[in-house]
Amino acid sequence: MSQDGCLGPDAGEPRPVLIDAEVLSNEAISHALYETVFRAPELALKARPAQFIGVKVSTGRDPFLRRPFSIARVDRNRGTVGILWARVGYGTELMSRWRPGETVNLLGPLGNGFRPRRFKHLILVAGGTGIAPMPFVCAESLKENPAASVTLLYGAKDKNSMYPVHRLMQETPWLAVQVSTEDGSYGKKGLVTGLLEDCLTRVLSQNREGDCDASSTFVSARKNPGDAGDTRNEASGPGILVFACGPKGMLSAVKAITTSAKIPLYVSLEERMACGLGLCRGCAVRRARGFKLEDPLDPVGQLGTGGSYPGWSSSRVGDSYFHVCLDGPVFSAEDVDLEG
């Protein structure tokens, strides 16, 4: 159960909107990833990190269902919203043909999002397209806790399929970044879970700086806006927090590592979605055995507010499942079964 106030929209947070957004740009940024930027001022104002949007990929009825994508970037001044995505099937093939000036229908922001408030060290773990929510999470993560440190650990298959991390490092120069690739073509050879183990070993043994020294692995754009410099280690709070997004197998391995280190983990899940609105029950994910809803305002779950999965959650005490589109996509890892 979330004890850090990390999950869910704040009370009175705005509901999703249905808008026609202009495509400002749509480009391949690596062999495996595209980035699309929309003009969508209303969405930009409402969006929170790790929320997602339902994208109507064509103007016709085919395909009928919207495709869900994490909100990767938001520029509230310019009124733009960006997504990062991989071409994997029919819908994303159509998306790759979008041209600037076209109009695309978007529904969002959807889901609870991630808003860490009290931490000293935030470690972000991204695998493959799990990098998508991270630029927005990075940009916003220090807003409420400017004295903390943030490290991004990113694992990709190979150099060609990677998100160009130098972009992130230019935008957020205080961010420490480490990369691994499965074939060793960039950063450290191996899986991102290896980076996490190294990082936690260092952080826990030094218990000083949350930004892992990346000298043995790769890049570390350091540090920092200058003003936040030495005060980072004085941040008050429960300590280290991990947020992970990627394939379920990776999330499960990350959970094993953080559980054994007794460190709170939040995971952003991707299940196949039809409606994105809690109607079809298509995006069910099994709750962890022994999970209990705990909501001080609703101790027996009558209101269905779902404790840490609040607001418009459909969860009830007797249910064995969450629904990723409503209760998530972000969950405290101890609440969900990642093995199924």
Ligand SMILES: Cc1cc2nc3c(=O)[nH]c(=O)nc-3n(C[C@H](O)[C@H](O)[C@H](O)COP(=O)(O)OP(=O)(O)OC[C@H]3O[C@@H](n4cnc5c(N)ncnc54)[C@H](O)[C@@H]3O)c2cc1C
């Ligand atoms: C909350 C959420 C956020 C997501 N954010 C991103 C993102 O930021 N960037 C990104 O590239 N992808 C993201 N995804 C996955 C993305 O929605 C799918 O890749 C996309 O819908 C595929 O559409 P398609 O028509 O091209 O694929 P289809 O032709 O429908 O299927 C092609 C392949 O993709 C797989 N697939 C389809 N939908 C999903 C899904 N929801 N999750 C996992 N695999 C799927 C299928 O199993 C199949 O193997 C997200 C999914 C969810 C649920």
Ligand code: FES
């Ligand atoms: S996608 Fe329909 S309930 Fe979640």
